[in-house]
Amino acid sequence: xxxxxxxxxxKEGGGATIADSAAVVxxxxxxxxxxxxxxxxxxxxxxxxxxxxxxxxxxxxxxTKGLQQLALGVSKAAYRSANSFADGxxxxxxxxxxxxxxxxxxxxRDSLRNASSGFAEGLTELGRAPGEIARRISGRNVWRTFxxxxxx
Numbered sequence: 001x002x003x004x005x006x007x008x009x010x011k012e013g014g015g016a017t018i019a020d021s022a023a024v025v026x027x028x029x030x031x032x033x034x035x036x037x038x039x040x041x042x043x044x045x046x047x048x049x050x051x052x053x054x055x056x057x058x059x060x061x062x063x064t065k066g067l068q069q070l071a072l073g074v075s076k077a078a079y080r081s082a083n084s085f086a087d088g089x090x091x092x093x094x095x096x097x098x099x100x101x102x103x104x105x106x107x108x109r110d111s112l113r114n115a116s117s118g119f120a121e122g123l124t125e126l127g128r129a130p131g132e133i134a135r136r137i138s139g140r141n142v143w144r145t146f147x148x149x150x151x152x
Contacts, residue, residue: 066141073136077129084129088122 060068095114099106 066138069136070133073133076132080129080132081126084122084125087125088118090118091121092118 058068092114095117096107096111099110099114103109
């Protein structure tokens with residue numbers, strides 16, 4: 001077996017020594033090490049599959065389901081409204097910083113354009129808020145209410 005020439009390391013004194021005495025090349029050209037590497041895991045690894053069952057739904061006391069669902073829709077709509085303002089101001093701030101870096105007095109020059117893009121971004125999120133409430137009201141309840149008012 002021949003010694004690998006890449007295993008030599010240059011010292012500060014000028015002499016070369018073998019860096020790794022185990023760096024030996026066999027006649028096939030592959031590196032051979034003196035010892036084999038140890039196993040990382042000695043204990044077996046056990047994987048267990050968990051069954052994914054049906055997701056548990058919300059439970060309501062009789063007669064309160066509609067009111068609770070409406071309250072949930074109103075809370076999500078309020079969240080969307082607040083989030084729309086945050087999104088709009090975030091876009092306005094980013095655009096204003098970009099304008100200010102781009103050119104002198106860019107913040108003032110592009111303020112109307114930046115405000116309109118932030119306003120547009122906020123309105124897209126705000127426009128989805130009424131849908132959160134409408135999604136919570138079932139068509140059957142609307143029809144019953146409509147019938148009561150028309151027959152009375």
